[in-house]
Amino acid sequence: MSDSHTSHDNSHGSVKSYVVGLILSIVLTIIPFGAVMTGAFDTLATVIIIVATAVAQLLVQLVLFMHMNTKADEGWNFMSFVFTVTILVLVIGGSLWIMHHLHLNMMIG
Numbered sequence: 776m777s778d779s780h781t782s783h784d785n786s787h788g789s790v791k792s793y794v795v796g797l798i799l800s801i802v803l804t805i806i807p808f809g810a811v812m813t814g815a816f817d818t819l820a821t822v823i824i825i826v827a828t829a830v831a832q833l834l835v836q837l838v839l840f841m842h843m844n845t846k847a848d849e850g851w852n853f854m855s856f857v858f859t860v861t862i863l864v865l866v867i868g869g870s871l872w873i874m875h876h877l878h879l880n881m882m883i884g
Contacts, residue, residue, distance in 0.1 A: 787842070793839070793840070795839060796836070800836065803828045807828045
């Protein structure tokens with residue numbers, strides 16, 4: 776009976792990894808919140824801080840809470856994640872590119 780549970784136990788994290796993930800998530804939430812609320816940075820720096828901490832938090836969530844790595848399920852979890860990110864970058868990047876060119880080509884007045 777214990778042999779059937781050993782394969783599932785390897786995919787779950789420890790309490791330490793969950794606590795580290797929670798602390799990192801809280802810190803990565805406070806940093807952009809503080810940057811926006813204090814107004815200490817110009818707009819571009821604030822946006823860069825928000826994007827950088829969002830990407831870092833995404834990685835923390837995926838690795839420490841979702842247990843995504845290249846070894847799980849022979850790498851298929853990682854490959855599906857790469858495919859999803861690629862599609863999102865294409866859709867969001869294409870939309871922003873279209874909106875930027877529409878903004879440039881709009882008639883003023």
